[in-house]
Amino acid sequence: xxxxxxxxxxxxxxxxxxxxxxxxxxxxxxxxxxxxxxxxxxxxxxxxxxxxxxxxxxxxxxxxxxxxxxx
Numbered sequence: 001x002x003x004x005x006x007x008x009x010x011x012x013x014x015x016x017x018x019x020x021x022x023x024x025x026x027x028x029x030x031x032x033x034x035x036x037x038x039x040x041x042x043x044x045x046x047x048x049x050x051x052x053x054x055x056x057x058x059x060x061x062x063x064x065x066x067x068x069x070x071x
Contacts, residue, residue, distance in 0.1 A: 008042050 003011075015035040022028035 005042075008038065011038060 012035060015031050015038070018031045019028045019035070022031070
């Protein structure tokens with residue numbers, strides 16, 4: 001299942017709300033762990049996407065005008 005950046009933002013907000021609503025740190029711990037994993041996964045995906053974009057545009061492209069052959 002692919003999540004959009006909007007989906008991830010909504011999930012992060014829900015986890016943060018759940019963390020704040022817990023009465024003890026022990027109850028909030030599972031939410032904090034999932035939030036940390038989600039943020040690391042999202043950061044890794046964003047870094048991977050930016051690396052992919054750079055690798056696609058790192059070459060030099062020449063566009064020649066062949067009309068100079070025509071007299």
